[in-house]
Amino acid sequence: MSAAANGRTAPLTRQGVQISARGFSWQHAERARPAIAGLDVHIPAGQKVLLLGPSGAGKSTLLHALAGVLEVDEEAGPRGQLLVGGQDAFARSFPVGLMQQDPETQVVQSRVGDDVAFGAENLGVEPQEIRARIPQALQAVGLGALGYEHRTQELSGGQKQRLALAGILAMRPGLMLLDEPTANIDPQSIPPLRDAVIDAVESTGATLIVVEHRLEAWARHVDRVLVLAPGGGIAHDLHPDALVSDEELRAELARAGVWIPGYVPQTSPVPQASGAPMLHAEQLVCARGGQVVRTAPASFEVTAGSALVIRGENGAGKSTLALTLGGLLEPVSGQFAASGQLADGLLPSPFSWKAGALVARIGSVFQEPEHQFVTQTVREELAFAPLRAKRGAAEELKYDARQVEARVQELLVRLGLQDLAEANPFTLSGGEKRRLSVATVLAASPDVLILDEPTFGQDANTWRELAQLLIEQLAGSTAIIAVTHDEHFAAALGAHELVLAPAQAASGRPSSAPMLDAPVGDSWLAKINPLAKFGAIAGATLPLISTVDWVSAAVVIAATLLMLPLAGLGIGAFFRRGWPLLVAGVLAAWGIALVGQDSGRVLLDLGIFDITEGSVAGGIATGLRALAMAVPMVLLLSTTNPSDLGGALSQQLKVPHRFVLGALAGMRLLGLMVEEFTTLTLARRARGIGNLGTVRQRVGAKLGQLLALLVQAIRRAGRLATTMEAKGFGTGQRTWIRTATFTRRDGAVLAAGILLGAAAITAAIWAGTYNLIW
Incomplete structure (x- = not known):
């Protein structure tokens, strides 16, 4: 069991773990044939292994089994024995560095620095040590030019793949499982990435298993090559030199579809093009x-x-x-x-x-x-x-x-x-x-x-x-x-x-980013403790619950707008961020104007509804009250990174970190789904869906898209959970590289919010508009 799981601080280096499989089989519940069958293999601790096999041979499935993240099904699998470090792999008693094929779901946090630190924090590594590892890991994977605050959602697929590898390097796990780590990487960047991995495993003694098609980059840097047979067992257990020197073996592997160094499948000549x-x-x-x-x-x-x-x-x-x-x-x-x-x-x-x-x-x-x-x-x-x-x-x-x-x-x-x-x-x-x-x-x-x-x-x-x-x-x-x-x-x-x-x-990207994944920046309010800002908003808005009047609400709204410079926001950026809440306030005002209590002169007769002076006043007061509660939230969300809020909740209010980090991952997934919906719109248009003519057909197409989004969300969530589990999420005592503190400035912000709430109620009483809701 890892040191983190025992509540102790993880050492600076970790020893590799041995792997043993005896008659191991795995069958996915929805498939007729097993993905892996009758696997017998022993991998000593610290060995570097290149795992090969034709498409569908079960390479990725084996990596997921070693990481203990496959969903156990009593009827379908597993069968036999698969041990990591002498213990059942599915017990997840030892954190591993698992890199999956899907770049999107390997990223957990919304900022680059936080994502690199995530796994090491889960292992209980001292914050000072993690801070030293972050720049080393980013430099090793070619992302050294990125700032720690850079939004992970702005990275390309290849950059996210690099970031996932940086997080694994920062963990320094005893077992590294890499599934096509260079698949989306530009060719000139492959050797430095490979060298970073090899240096990491040699310095820590970690066991390494790499699934890769680009064998030229890896073959001379590993100790052993295992070739999986489709649907069962090990077809070949080789020294890497055999991939170059044994012509008979090379021919056999080529026929089976296995990539070998220096081999390029032959295709027919390309016809001369002189088309229109x-x-x-x-x-x-x-x-x-x-x-x-x-x-x-x-x-x-x-x-x-x-x-x-x-x-x-x-x-x-x-x-x-x-x-x-x-x-x-x-x-x-x-x-x-x-x-x-x-x-x-x-x-x-x-x-x-x-x-x-x-x-x-x-x-x-x-x-x-x-x-x-x-x-x-x-x-x-x-x-x-x-x-x-x-x-x-x-x-x-x-x-x-x-x-x-x-x-x-x-x-x-x-x-x-x-x-x-x-x-x-x-x-x-x-x-x-x-x-x-x-x-x-x-x-x-x-x-x-x-x-x-x-x-x-x-x-x-x-x-x-x-x-x-x-x-x-x-x-x-x-x-x-x-x-x-x-x-x-x-x-x-x-x-x-x-x-x-x-x-x-x-240009303008930071000002128009969604609130749940805001880049935040270096504004004055961005440096305030999130809990202090939440307390200030509560102090300013909770008194408004007692009254429905326009004066108290107007005071809170005006004060919030005056604080926009402290948040680094202009009026335009503020409205782009908060327009849904503003629209909700307008709709609330209109609804009350329609159905509110009639009094005074009739301004508009709509047959079923009459809009009177009294209903309009009630609508304006209700709408402003809704806006007075919503507008400060826009300011808060625009100046608070979810990771900072999570850290404050966990460190200062002692909210369980499993709940906090799970919620943060969910928020990031929600932001990802917004982008996913746009991508699905494009993809479905590329498949011939959309612009179908009738309203019924268009509604049906959108419903189909929503269903596709739901399916994608479930699958993304499952893969994200796999990433978090493989990075030691919830295994024991956790550390945080961002220490939450509460300063005098934070106290001043909290006090200012309470005073604003009191001032708003006082102004309403003085103006004679205070209207006790009860």
Whole structure:
């Protein structure tokens, strides 16, 4: 058991743990076959292991089992024995550094520094030691230029992957489990990341297991290579040199789809492209989520039968540009248009096309495959887009049912998904999901195909089949645009390159950020203890409960607006942040004006309702009262990071940290779901959903989107919980790098809030408007 679990401070270094499996099997409850069967292996403490195997061999499942985060099902699994450090892996008695494939759900906290510290804090490491580890970890993964206060939600997928690795390095766990740690990383950054991992495990003695397809980066830096057989056992237990020197073994592994150093699957030659123009961009500027992307060169053209690869460092805006080229985001400025041949009677702007017309002309494959899934089976997913594809301005169907069925069957076979035709898309492995997401777009045979990291998670065989299928698309005059770090894939397609410079942050981002994930900044109020601010708001607003009058409410509202400079906010930013609460206050006033007590002169006769002088006065007083209670909350949320509030609640009010941190993770997940809803809107439009004509169809589409959001929220929450558990959440005594204090300045703010409440009531009494609610 870890030192943290015993309530002791964790040592500066941790010894590695041994791993032992005897007849271990695991079967997911919804699948007919086990993911792992009859596994027998022993890994000594401190050994560095490279775990290989074809797609679907159970590599990720084994890592999750070793981390003890698989959900135990008495009927389906586990079977046999899996020990970590001599204890049952599922007892989670030893914290591990688990890095999952999904970058989004590896981030727990809203600020970079807090997220790096999260795991080490859970292990009870001294705050001073954690503060020393944070810059080291960030520098090691290439994020040293980021400030500790940088919002994690503003990071790209590759940057979030780096951040997750930094958090693991800061933990210094006895076991590190990395699932494709360099999959979303630009090639030039891979060696430094690998070296950071190797240095960490060698300095701490940790045991390391890496699942990776880029073997050139890892093969000479590990002690052992294990190759999993699909569905059961160890196919090979090798010294790393054998991957280079044993030609017979290399040939066997290549046939099985395992990547080996120096091996690139052979594909047919790319046909010479001399097709007609499809898309043209000039001085194009696009943006999403506060990120502005300016393309270089200033203008470029995409032609039929040609491939274009978008390259650039993590965070350069490659995905944002791809969404714009796919007609899913409207350009900020510049020119972007489809040719007359591609538009086929429609306006030249792809953003203006209806969903059915778009899916027939431009197909987009998203970076996260699950965003695109809209049905219950793999077969239905493949049929979905072609059944909705429309040709020409008249919007006639592009395919009949017989053609769709033939296309679906062809893709099932070509991409190795025929055995999964009736499986739920969400239950597939990472590589299988990626192949399906590509196939769902290929099914409609669009003239332009846009893919975001299409080869992620593929073994050598599925990579070759995917590349070959795309080469055939090129031969059929389809234009292909791919966002990828895979240099071999770009070469296989004979692609031209478009390299993006680092993206710029959009101006005004901090002032327009959502309240639950505010960047906060360095304003005077941001430095006040959150509990003092809560107490001040309570002191100012609770007295208003006793009265419904406009004077007391106006005093509180005016005082709050006068404090905006202390929060670093202007009037415009304040209203952008708090408009929902302001609208609620106006609606409350209107409601009381309609149904409030009638008195005085009738101002408006609405038949059922009369609006009188008395009801208007009551409505104004009620609306102002609601605003007087809501407006200070906008100020509070705009100057308080949720992590600071959580720390104060746990350290000063002794609220259990499991509850506090769980709530903080939930708040971050809520902010993530807001962005997720926007992404799902784009993804469903890319699948042919939206602009369906009738009100009933549009309502049905939105309900379907909400259901998809619910599914995503549940899955994201589960993965986020896995990340937190793997980082030692709730295992014992916890430390905090941000110590909550209560100073004289905090006391002054608390006193000012109480005095404001008293002044508001006094002003109402003096003005004669005080109206005791009882």
